[in-house]
Amino acid sequence: EDFVLFAMENYSAxxxxxxxxxxxxxxxxxxNDDTDNPDGMSVQELANALxxxxxxxxxxxxxxxxxxxxMGMLEVYSQISDFGDIGIGSEELEPGEGxxxxxxxxxxxxxxxxxxxxxxxxITQTYLDFHKDRTSEITLSAIDxxxxxxxxxxxxxIVSKMNSNMETFWPKITRANxxxxxxxxxxxxxxxxxxxxxxxxxxxxxxxVLYNDLIATQSSVASAIIGNVAGTGHPFxxxxxxxxxxxxxxxxxxxxxxxxxxxxxxGWHDMVKRYYNTKELDTEPPQISLESYDILPxxxxxxxxxxxx
Numbered sequence: 001e002d003f004v005l006f007a008m009e010n011y012s013a014x015x016x017x018x019x020x021x022x023x024x025x026x027x028x029x030x031x032n033d034d035t036d037n038p039d040g041m042s043v044q045e046l047a048n049a050l051x052x053x054x055x056x057x058x059x060x061x062x063x064x065x066x067x068x069x070x071m072g073m074l075e076v077y078s079q080i081s082d083f084g085d086i087g088i089g090s091e092e093l094e095p096g097e098g099x100x101x102x103x104x105x106x107x108x109x110x111x112x113x114x115x116x117x118x119x120x121x122x123i124t125q126t127y128l129d130f131h132k133d134r135t136s137e138i139t140l141s142a143i144d145x146x147x148x149x150x151x152x153x154x155x156x157x158i159v160s161k162m163n164s165n166m167e168t169f170w171p172k173i174t175r176a177n178x179x180x181x182x183x184x185x186x187x188x189x190x191x192x193x194x195x196x197x198x199x200x201x202x203x204x205x206x207x208x209v210l211y212n213d214l215i216a217t218q219s220s221v222a223s224a225i226i227g228n229v230a231g232t233g234h235p236f237x238x239x240x241x242x243x244x245x246x247x248x249x250x251x252x253x254x255x256x257x258x259x260x261x262x263x264x265x266x267g268w269h270d271m272v273k274r275y276y277n278t279k280e281l282d283t284e285p286p287q288i289s290l291e292s293y294d295i296l297p298x299x300x301x302x303x304x305x306x307x308x309x
Contacts, residue, residue, distance in 0.1 A: 001049040015116060017063035020046070024068030024089075026191060027075040027243060027250075027259045042258060043079050046116045048081035060084060062116035064145075065123065069093040070185055072141055073241050074194060075259040076190035078152055081145040086120045086226060089239040091193060092139040092183045092234060100126035103194040106189070117142075121227035128229035133149070136231040139183070141239030147224035151240070158198075161209045163271050165280045169210070173275055176200035177246055181236040190252075195221045195238030217266060242268065249275035283306065 004018060011036045023032040023040065032040035054057060064084035066072075072089035080087065103126040107119070114122075120142035132169050162169050181196040182189035198221075205211045221240060230237035243259070245251045256269050263269040286308030293302035 001052055002052055004049075004055070008059070015062045016059065017065060017116075017119075018061050018084075019063075019065040019067055021067050021097075023205040024071045024094075026073045026185060026241070027119060027255060027262075028185075029258070030066065030071060037121070043076055044163045044258070044260075047079040047083070051126040052081060054083055062086065063088060063120055063123075065099075066090070067094070067098045070183065070191060070241075072139065072143075072239065073191065073225045073243070074148070074151065074155075075243060075262040077143060077145060077240075078259075078265065084145050085164055087114055087143045087145050088140065089136070089143075090140050090307065091191065091239070092137055092235055094252050095131055095135055095138065097130070099123060100130040102173040103129070117226055124229045128231075132231055134188055136233035138231040139229070139234050139237045139239075141228040141237075142226040143239065144224050144226050147220070151217070151220045151224055152265050153260065153266070154220045155194075157284060158213045158217060159271045161213065163267065163274055165209065166271075168208070169205075170275055170282075172201060172204040173177045174279065175204065177244065181234055181238075183234075183241055188250050190243060190247065190250055192244045193236060193238050193242040194240050194242045196236040197242075197244070199236075208239040244272055248273070248280070 008302060010186075018030055023034075024029070024030045027043060029040045029042045030046065032038055045267065050061075050064070060082075064080055065084045065088040072091040076089065077087050104119075104123060107122050107126070108114070108170060111118075124140045124142050131138045162173070176197055177192065178201060181193035183191040183193075183286075185191045197280060198218055199211065202214050202218075205214055221238060221292050224272065225239045225286040228237070228239040245257055251272065256263055261268075286306055289304045289305045293300060
């Protein structure tokens with residue numbers, strides 16, 4: 001907060017972007033400093049600082065950017081959407097070099113009247129240009145923060161219907177979660193791409209109460225994306241991730257406190273835990289029967305029937 005006040009008072013401008021550096025962990029926190037402040041700050045602490053700045057300076061930042069790992073999450077943007085027009089973050093871990101500041105400064109110099117959306121798209125594109133030949137595991141997206149509440153509202157509709165019909169939907173969720181675009185968070189892959197997850201559910205949800213809501217939510221997410229880039233290692237990265245560990249053993253209960261804004265509005269944590277509980281109650285194994293077989297000199301051809309989830 002002090003840094004931003006100093007910068008605004010000593011280097012006044014028509015447009016402001018605040019870019020946070022160092023380590024990031026999505027909803028778990030950010031700006032962990034290896035030598036001075038290993039605990040970093042929580043997303044709520046960041047939101048508090050931005051709120052104070054808004055009160056003191058009556059400012060809404062053009063861009064709030066995260067040059068760090070794993071911050072391109074709905075849980076993060078839901079807490080800061082009132083304080084900026086555009087959010088920029090990566091769903092995946094970032095390479096150590098971070099953003100391409102040399103080309104960004106050149107762009108500002110050559111295009112001093114550029115608007116925020118154009119500059120945000122330039123941030124994502126120069127990031128891709130710089131890293132694409134070094135690693136395939138990159139993502140970066142610019143998000144219209146004014147659309148976040150709409151995305152959250154549409155997700156809450158899906159969550160409500162999933163909760164009411166979990167016995168029907170848990171196998172569909174499992175199959176989607178098995179192959180969904182995933183991102184590292186510590187030692188596990190518990191952050192998933194929200195758009196890819198719903199895209200995988202759509203064909204599994206034909207003629208169900210979820211279908212129309214899934215279509216509507218995909219449209220809502222797409223409208224929030226200003227710019228999105230990804231390496232070949234993440235072909236289905238859409239720009240927004242969400243917390244969904246694949247098993248209850250990996251679920252971190254701190255999530256509900258650290259992401260209170262998001263979970264209170266969507267009930268996402270209740271849906272995830274209801275999914276675990278319903279899945280774990282189903283202990284009946286699938287039934288497999290041999291329908292036919294044919295023994296040949298060099299192989300055996302056989303056909304089986306498989307019933308169950």
